[in-house]
Amino acid sequence: MDLTLSDRHRALRADLREFIARHGHRSPPVGGGGGRKRPDQRVLDWQSLLIEHGFAARSVPTRYGGYGAEHDVLDAALITEAFNAAGISLGIQGQGIRMLVPTLLEVGNEEQRRRWIGPTIRGELHWAQGYSEPEAGSDLASLRTRAHVEDGNFVINGQKIWTSSAHYADMMFLLVRTEPDRPKHLGISYLLLPMATSGIEVRPLATMTGHATFNEVFFTDVRLPTDQIVLGRGDGWKVANVTLKHERMLLxxxxxxxxxxxxxxxxxxxxxxxxxxxxxxxxxxxxxxxxxxxxxxxxxxxxxxxxxxxxxxxxxxxxxxxxxxxxxxxxxxxxxxxxxxxxxxxxxxxxxxxxxxxxxxxxxxxxxxxxxxxxxxxxxxxxxxxxxxxxxxxxxxxxxxxxx
The missing domain is CATH 1.20.140.10 (Butyryl-CoA Dehydrogenase, subunit A, domain 3)
Structure with missing residues (x-):
């Protein structure tokens, strides 16, 4: 890895110094908007400012609402280093931005990217991750939440647990078993589900912090159009591992x-x-x-x-x-x-x-x-x-x- 600064990187460092001097006082407290609660207007305004200047969603294409720069590892390192040194927020870092957006960029279709990425990176849409179940945590492929097709909709029944942010999320990326006759890793699908859909019940779980950051989520005959699937039926394990790759980097x-x-x-x-x-x-x-x-x-x-x-x-x-x-x-x-x-x-x-x-x-x-x-x-x-x-x-x- 070559860490020598080019002229472009030195210019970026100068831009960062200028931005921090001019706008740093507008930063919300570090940690605000990090995923434990719905961000307030100050966090949203800061996120918009970061995207405008290319310090958030930097390599997300402009057609999806990002800044549109080429991906560059040293750019990301310089931005992170400068913001950390100044003690200011790097912007919203939740599951939607850090996990779902890169998943859609890698394996989503064009309609999904155009529909979901822009509102997510701006902090207008918040996502929960519907993976773990009472008997399928570490052995995730054993999940039992099922979905069958009826009149052009998936009909979902089951339960998820330890679901971070489900109590305020707008959407959930959800793993369900759609092909019960196939081997367990090959029978899973990855769905994009609005949390306002009828039949969803969220029960917060208080932790020893005194906050309910995790939840149980129950699905009873929840209906979702069949086009709200990433890749295809039975491809969920492949998509889930793309997301897990980014989850490990986030955590x-x-x-x-x-x-x-x-x-x-x-x-x-x-x-x-x-x-x-x-x-x-x-x-x-x-x-x-x-x-x-x-x-x-x-x-x-x-x-x-x-x-x-x-x-x-x-x-x-x-x-x-x-x-x-x-x-x-x-x-x-x-x-x-x-x-x-x-x-x-x-x-x-x-x-x-x-x-x-x-x-x-x-x-x-x-x-x-x-x-x-x-x-x-x-x-x-x-x-x-x-x-x-x-x-x-x-x-x-x-x-x-x-x-x-």
Whole structure:
């Protein structure tokens, strides 16, 4: 990966400095619009400004509402670096923008791209991911939610669980079994479903943060036109894996880790005990520097993956480790902050679904929420099995007697 800045890249860096100096005060708080609640008007205005200047949806074609620049890994790295250093928001980072949009660009048809991408990148449409079920989480291909065709519609019945943002989403990208007579991986279809459709019931699930960021979703004779399918019947597993590729990059996003590292350093420098900041004490400084090294390793690894993707190279094992590495490291960063805060966060009470009322409770909210991310999107133990078996070619984990 060549990180030498060309004249064009130097010009982009100058544009970023000018943009931040001129508009940085308009940024919503970092984390606002990140996917835990519906964005407010300030977040939407910021997103529109970022798209206009090419700092969001940069490589999404203009015909779909994006900026229309050629994909360039160093462009993305420079934008992320500049915004993180300035402590301003990178814009909306939810499931629709980070997972569905690249899926449609890769395998969607033209009508789907024109209909869904523009409103999604602008933050006008919000998406939930209908994958996990009570008995089909890690073994997703065992899902039981079914859809049969009747009078030109899919008729959907079943249940999803741990469905992030379903309580405010406009749409859901949904996996259902449409071909029950085919092998389980080949009998799944990938549908695009409006959440206002009759027959959908959403039941929020409160987590230990006190917020209901996850949900149960029940489908009873939900009718959806048969053209609201990505690729074709039975192709859902292929499409789902395209989305999962982008989900792992979202959950293990190195830009989140870099920003959290900056917050953590400021906290340790500002927290004074017995007349000295914690960052000046060897034990605390050592813990911080170890985490800093891991964050930088994650950052450069993700840049390598983006470089490979831009050349249509298969990253293999390199891609498999992102989710596991990123979510566990994010939690460990929050753990150091919680240790530093000590009793300051023990009176934690949930307020708003994104920001809390003090730095202490914000860190405690991150710490608790990140435990869920270690499990969600494929638990860490399952991720390690996938890395071992698919990435390293090790023998498959033995199944219990009578297991499939």
């Amino acid at each position: 293990g996003d190195s830009s989140k880790l870099v920003h959290r590292l900056h917050r953590l350093r400021a906290l340790l420098a500002e927290t004074v005990v017995d007349g000295a900041p914690l960052l000046s004490r060897p034990v605390w400084r050592d813990r911080f520097l170890r985490l800093q090294g891991e964050v930088l390793a994650g950052k450069y690894h993700q840049m390598r993956l983006l470089s490979e993707a831009s050349r249509d190279q298969d990253s293999g094992l390199g891609l498999l480790v992102v989710k596991y590495y990123g979510t566990t490291l994010a939690w460990r960063l929050a753990t150091l902050a919680v240790d530093a805060l000590g009793e300051a966060g023990l009176a934690y009470e949930p307020h708003d679904e994104v920001g809390e009322d003090s730095a202490a409770t914000a860190w405690y909210a991150d710490w608790m929420y990140d435990l869920g991310l270690i499990i969600g999107g494929g638990s860490s133990n399952i991720q390690k099995n996938i890395i071992a078996e698919r990435g390293l070619g090790m023998p498959r984990e033995p199944k219990p007697m009578g297991g499939a």
